[in-house]
Amino acid sequence: MKHEIELKLMACLDGELSEREAREITVLVEQDPQARALLNELRQTRAALHGQETLAQVPESREFYWSKIERRLQREAATEAVPALSWKDWAQAWRRWLAPVAGAATIALLAVGGAIWANRSAADAAGWHLAEVEDLTDQAQSHVFRAGNMMVVWVDTQGVRNPSSWEPTEPPTVE
Amino acid sequence: MASQKKDYPALEDETLVKRSQRGDMRAFEELVARHRDKVYSRALSMLRNEEDAVDVSQEAWVKGWQRLKQFQGESSFLTWMTRIVINLCLDQLRKHKRQKSESIEELEEESGGVERQMPVLTVNPSAGLERGELRQKIDEALLKLTHEHRTVLVLHEFEELEYKEIAKRMECSIGTVMSRLFYARRRMAALMAFYKRNELNQ
Numbered sequence: 001m002k003h004e005i006e007l008k009l010m011a012c013l014d015g016e017l018s019e020r021e022a023r024e025i026t027v028l029v030e031q032d033p034q035a036r037a038l039l040n041e042l043r044q045t046r047a048a049l050h051g052q053e054t055l056a057q058v059p060e061s062r063e064f065y066w067s068k069i070e071r072r073l074q075r076e077a078a079t080e081a082v083p084a085l086s087w088k089d090w091a092q093a094w095r096r097w098l099a100p101v102a103g104a105a106t107i108a109l110l111a112v113g114g115a116i117w118a119n120r121s122a123a124d125a126a127g128w129h130l131a132e133v134e135d136l137t138d139q140a141q142s143h144v145f146r147a148g149n150m151m152v153v154w155v156d157t158q159g160v161r162n163p164s165s166w167e168p169t170e171p172p173t174v175e
Numbered sequence: 176m177a178s179q180k181k182d183y184p185a186l187e188d189e190t191l192v193k194r195s196q197r198g199d200m201r202a203f204e205e206l207v208a209r210h211r212d213k214v215y216s217r218a219l220s221m222l223r224n225e226e227d228a229v230d231v232s233q234e235a236w237v238k239g240w241q242r243l244k245q246f247q248g249e250s251s252f253l254t255w256m257t258r259i260v261i262n263l264c265l266d267q268l269r270k271h272k273r274q275k276s277e278s279i280e281e282l283e284e285e286s287g288g289v290e291r292q293m294p295v296l297t298v299n300p301s302a303g304l305e306r307g308e309l310r311q312k313i314d315e316a317l318l319k320l321t322h323e324h325r326t327v328l329v330l331h332e333f334e335e336l337e338y339k340e341i342a343k344r345m346e347c348s349i350g351t352v353m354s355r356l357f358y359a360r361r362r363m364a365a366l367m368a369f370y371k372r373n374e375l376n377q
Contacts, residue, residue, distance in 0.1 A: 045361075048313070
């Protein structure tokens with residue numbers, strides 16, 4: 001007998017076939033003694049098993065059994081009280097942390113900016129600046145001319161402005 | 176309050192469930208005391224190991240308490256608890272199967288193994304047996320089955336689930352459920368006939 005037919009015999013017994021399939025199986029059972037015998041065996045086994053589950057007793061006292069459940073419930077409740085942080089929780093935590101830090105940073109920036117501004121105003125008032133002064137003396141050329149008690153100092157800065165065209169210039173003639 | 180505690184054994188399941196849903200753990204304790212043997216028995220039928228059955232049944236009660244708000248009373252509280260313990264047993268069996276390497280027994284499970292060649296039994300194996308004797312024989316025979324065959328039998332014969340529902344719970348096709356149930360029944364028939372023959376010969 002085909003396995004498919006065997007399964008259909010069992011499904012028919014369990015009421016899992018459509019009406020048309022059940023009719024086909026009924027006809028088969030009437031005609032085939034092997035199918036009839038198998039259906040009978042399956043029916044007897046099913047009847048023997050049905051509702052025959054043994055009611056076993058928990059091998060622990062009521063108090064001990066319950067105490068273990070209670071402990072587990074308390075443990076689970078304690079774990080639930082400290083839930084794992086989700087990304088939303090993390091974002092909120094960051095926001096909570098970032099807000100005061102951003103505020104403090106803004107105040108610090110304002111304080112530094114204010115100090116610089118105040119310093120600059122004071123410098124303006126005093127006539128000096130905290131500005132870098134370019135010292136070009138090492139690049140400048142100078143010539144000294146003396147005539148009696150008169151001295152002329154000639155400083156050539158043209159070459160400094162444009163070093164590539166830095167060529168010695170003729171000193172002026174003093175008459 | 177003390178007098179109320181004494182009343183718990185007299186209360187209906189429904190009332191105890193409602194009190195438990197409001198957080199009354201004493202009411203839940205009474206439900207556990209009332210149904211613990213049935214929940215444990217189902218775990219034992221499926222797992223066939225006392226220690227595992229105690230553990231899983233206790234886990235089922237913990238889950239039951241945690242999900243109590245989801246219980247709408249569409250079925251009885253015991254049916255609801257039984258479904259929880261069945262799911263936990265199935266999880267445990269799946270874990271067990273993953274750890275175990277594929278054996279010849281498992282390969283034969285779908286194709287039927289020796290049951291495929293077994294001649295059809297004409298004598299009723301349970302005829303003439305007292306209820307207690309029959310249960311004992313069934314218990315012995317269930318021990319000889321593979322986890323898959325035993326589970327499908329428990330879900331169909333004891334829990335009275337349809338093929339479709341069994342397939343969903345066991346995460347397999349309806350065809351697999353039918354094949355497993357067919358061979359499980361044939362093996363049970365053969366084992367019970369064998370025990371009966373042995374008894375008659377003694």
